[in-house]
Amino acid sequence: MNKAKLKKTLNRAEEHCREHGTRFTEKRKHILQLLLQSEVPLSAYELATHYQSAFGETIPAMSVYRILDFLMAETLVHKLNSANKYTACEHIACDHQHEVPQFLICERCQNVKEVGIEPSIIAALADEIERAGYHLTQPQIELHCLCERCFSAS
Amino acid sequence: MNKAKLKKTLNRAEEHCREHGTRFTEKRKHILQLLLQSEVPLSAYELATHYQSAFGETIPAMSVYRILDFLMAETLVHKLNSANKYTACEHIACDHQHEVPQFLICERCQNVKEVGIEPSIIAALADEIERAGYHLTQPQIELHCLCERCFSAS
DNA sequence: CAGTTCACGATATAGCGTATCGTTCATGGC
């Protein structure tokens, strides 16, 4: 992510928090920035290490977890449950309402793409689930894939 | 799961392994039995604890992991990646070929149902993914739901 | 400027998973 887009996205995040009456502190901003700049999702402990390198001050893992919880509550960050890692939302600077997040995770290079899957597919899925006697609550889907580059290389 | 069905399923698993030229040892049988009898998915360490209670002998966590790896390779057990827990395949006693597994996990009671989602839905999903420039490799989907009972109670 | 809430730090502890090496045990050819 280039500098201009990074700055714009961080500004948008700050605005988002102001609108929600929450505080976008320096540390929260730094953690979000690290995730925005990373090519791959990061674990909480990796973030703590990167924080040290990038900003020259240590941060306890505990704080990282708390900050991630905050950022997730604001839908600025998503957790990839199948990998126990975290990734910045790709739609922070978008105007539209945040949809149900769906993630395509490259098995080889860990690259992640956040896509909006056709609502009709989600609806069909929800329908199947209803028929099985269950009720969908958080339809976040994580799919293991190969990205174009890794697919070509294999 | 009642005793008769349990026994039948374990016999079918043993047969399955014989056909594949692999050994269905006592310990492997015991681990599978614990998963078959459990209402909820279990972690490797939970299995080690239950093993002690059920069979009166301790088993190292390492062995549990190895046995789970074996049972997964035989598609007798599935791992729920989003929970780091394991569940017995619900189709061991079925005759049909094992499909791509899809899991509905109750957020409240942890009950898990293994369903076969409409191939057409999977195909539509794969199509969307291709359009995003990715290639689906392991289309196991885990969905967070509420089961009928927990849904009614809420 | 006093009171309340929120952010953050420090420490401890539990749970999940892998690496490595050594031992035991089943199996098949002799």
Added chain:
DNA sequence: GCCATGAACGATACGCTATATCGTGAACTG
């Protein structure tokens, strides 16, 4: 039966992920 081979299993060590709890200090509020 006996040994060679490989598979299954045990023991130990280590690293990563996550939560619980208590305390301190900063920030907002009236």
